[in-house]
Amino acid sequence: MxxxxxxxxxxxxxxxxxxxxxxxxxxxxxxxxxxxxxxxxxxxxxxxxxxxxxxxxxxxxxxxxxxxxxxxxxxxxxxxxxxxxxxxxxxxxxxxxxxxxxxxxxxxxxxxxxxxxxxxxxxxxxxxxxxxxxxxxxxxxxxxxxxxxxxxxxxxxxxxxxxxxxxxxxxxxxxxxxxxxxxxxxxxxxxxxYWHGELLYIVELQDMYWAILYGDLDYEEKNSRRQQIKSDISEILQRYDSTYIDPLNLSSIVDLLNRRWVCPFVLAYLHVYHEFPKGYPYLLSDYEGY
Known part of the structure; x- marks a missing residue:
């Protein structure tokens, strides 16, 4: 990493x-x-x-x-x-x-x-x-x-x-x-x-989802864990928008956060430096396989 x-x-x-x-x-x-x-x-x-x-x-x-x-x-x-x-x-x-x-x-x-x-x-x-x-x-x-x-x-x-x-x-x-x-x-x-902490966490959860898919577990255990991960991601996204977004679609999630969330760090930085910090707006390419 x-x-x-x-x-x-x-x-x-x-x-x-x-x-x-x-x-x-x-x-x-x-x-x-x-x-x-x-x-x-x-x-x-x-x-x-x-x-x-x-x-x-x-x-x-x-x-x-x-x-x-x-x-x-x-x-x-x-x-x-x-x-x-x-x-x-x-x-x-x-x-x-x-x-x-x-x-x-x-x-x-x-x-x-x-x-x-x-x-x-x-x-x-x-x-x-x-x-x-x-x-x-x-x-x-x-x-x-x-x-x-x-x-x-x-x-x-x-x-x-x-x-x-x-x-x-x-x-x-x-x-x-x-x-x-x-x-x-x-x-x-x-x-x-700047890196968005919850977006990084979502990427980690998505990586876990796919790792479980190919892991050595029985079907029911795999399904249970994967559903829990999707639920955890959806719970995070609900804090930004009540509209359903596929919890495995990182591109849509990045777009959502760019539309709905300006971190206090970013806002204060903009007021002092008169420009956005590196890493904002969020780019899909930054978070894919970070």
């Missing part, structure tokens, strides 16, 4: 991008929360999220699934094996630190930045390589920058860890955040090679 060739963005440039993001926080905070950060839905939803993860953290040993373990750092799992922490003690160890408005928004912005390259990639003109933000690397740099910018002490920075996703943001708030982030990426010479 072509994404396997993408390279992790270097530490130095990642740090520069995140430093610019850190410095842009006050301006964005005024736009997103004119009545004050503590009164904003962002802060309140972030606290609700932290409280939910705190309870999950306390019961991590009761749910030894791979899914939960993968979402936790080694530090998180080591601490969970010791005596139970109070909510305040848990917050003390997690980034962003409790009561630090600047770092809360910095964390949200950094999380969105990482999300930009979950399925897409950054590139520079006249360079062959494509890049992505490494989540673990970014989380470490976030905490390091908090220390370098005198927001936290060295001892705290050495033990802190991230343990929860950012809060939900509505479309306009996401747009403001993305415009800021793309402005920073443009400053550093980067452009976006």
């Amino acid at each position: 072509k994404f396997n060739n993408n390279k992790k963005l270097g530490t130095k440039i990642t740090q520069a991008i995140l430093q610019d993001t850190y410095e842009a926080v006050p301006q964005l905070m005024t736009l997103l929360a004119p009545e004050g950060w503590r009164e904003s839905s962002f802060h309140q939803e972030l606290m609700v999220c932290r409280y939910e993860f705190y309870h999950e953290f306390l019961h991590v040993d009761d749910y030894p699934s791979t899914e939960i373990d993968c979402r936790r750092s080694e530090t998180d799992q080591e601490i969970s094996s010791e005596s139970a922490l109070s909510f305040d003690e848990y917050l003390y160890l997690t980034f962003p630190p409790l009561g630090n408005d600047h770092l809360e928004l910095f964390y949200i912005l950094s999380s969105i930045l990482i999300e930009i390259t979950f399925t897409s990639a950054l590139y520079r003109d006249h360079e062959f390589d494509a890049y992505y933000f490494d989540e673990v690397q970014c989380e470490g740099i976030m905490i390091q920058l908090a220390y370098v910018n005198n927001q936290v002490g060295k001892e705290w920075a050495n033990i802190a860890f991230t343990a929860f996703p950012p809060p939900y943001l509505d479309e306009m708030d996401v747009h403001h955040c993305l415009e800021l982030l793309f402005t920073i990426l443009k400053k550093h010479g980067f452009k976006l090679d």
